[in-house]
Amino acid sequence: xxxxxxxxxxxxxxxxxPVLLRCNYSSSYSPSLFWYVQHPNKGLQLLLKxxxxxxxxxxxxxFEAEFKKSETSFHLTKPSAHMSDAAEYFCVVSAYGNNRLAxxxxxxxxxxx
Amino acid sequence: xxxxxxxxRYLVKRTGEKVFLECVQDMDHENMFWYRQDPGLxxxxxxxxxxxxxKEKGDIPEGYSVSREKKERFSLILESASTNQTSxxxxxxxxxxxxxxxxxxxxxxxx
Numbered sequence: 546x547x548x549x550x551x552x553x554x555x556x557x558x559x560x561x562x563p564v565l566l567r568c569n570y571s572s573s574y575s576p577s578l579f580w581y582v583q584h585p586n587k588g589l590q591l592l593l594k595x596x597x598x599x600x601x602x603x604x605x606x607x608f609e610a611e612f613k614k615s616e617t618s619f620h621l622t623k624p625s626a627h628m629s630d631a632a633e634y635f636c637v638v639s640a641y642g643n644n645r646l647a648x649x650x651x652x653x654x655x656x657x658x
Numbered sequence: 659x660x661x662x663x664x665x666x667r668y669l670v671k672r673t674g675e676k677v678f679l680e681c682v683q684d685m686d687h688e689n690m691f692w693y694r695q696d697p698g699l700x701x702x703x704x705x706x707x708x709x710x711x712x713k714e715k716g717d718i719p720e721g722y723s724v725s726r727e728k729k730e731r732f733s734l735i736l737e738s739a740s741t742n743q744t745s746x747x748x749x750x751x752x753x754x755x756x757x758x759x760x761x762x763x764x765x766x767x768x769x
Binding site: 590596640 | 688689691703706750761
């Protein structure tokens with residue numbers, strides 16, 4: 546079975562400063578990893594995904610994440626926060642041969658003007 | 659673009675009612691999921707289906723059942739709604755273990 550840990554349920558960042566959201570996973574098999582974003586009263590939108598190709602993955606809206614197998618991590622970063630980045634972010638893991646998705650509990654990001 | 663459509667954005671039901679939440683996807687995905695989302699608890703899997711008429715219990719199946727008679731449609735059933743089932747319900751679909759595509763969600767209130 547796979548699982549995901551996202552610490553810091555609430556994260557505050559100032560506009561223009563870097564964003565870092567941490568994600569650690571456990572998986573018995575080679576994982577696929579995803580970050581999703583959810584804006585208020587909206588569904589979940591895929592930000593980026595890792596599926597065993599390049600370990601540094603670029604996504605939409607300037608976000609990127611790096612897969613580190615030795616650290617079982619997939620942290621999400623953005624160099625400069627924008628007001629529109631205020632949302633909830635979920636890290637998700639899926640293992641090959643297992644159709645289930647395991648979600649972290651999410652990071653609620655607040656951007657301070 | 660993949661589209662996952664949930665039949666209602668908002669529902670208000672009375673305690674004890676039978677409730678049907680419908681979800682349709684248009685990309686021929688084998689996998690379909692029902693999640694419940696509550697503040698501080700993230701998304702919790704209720705049931706998922708990997709093929710027509712096939713289903714597996716998720717982490718919180720109690721009080722729910724599902725139906726998948728056609729590949730594109732996955733229904734969540736609350737046999738007798740209770741107030742503790744007031745929540746946001748999200749449907750998703752995926753192909754094998756690739757990314758899931760989500761519907762807009764149904765906010766259910768049980769009074």
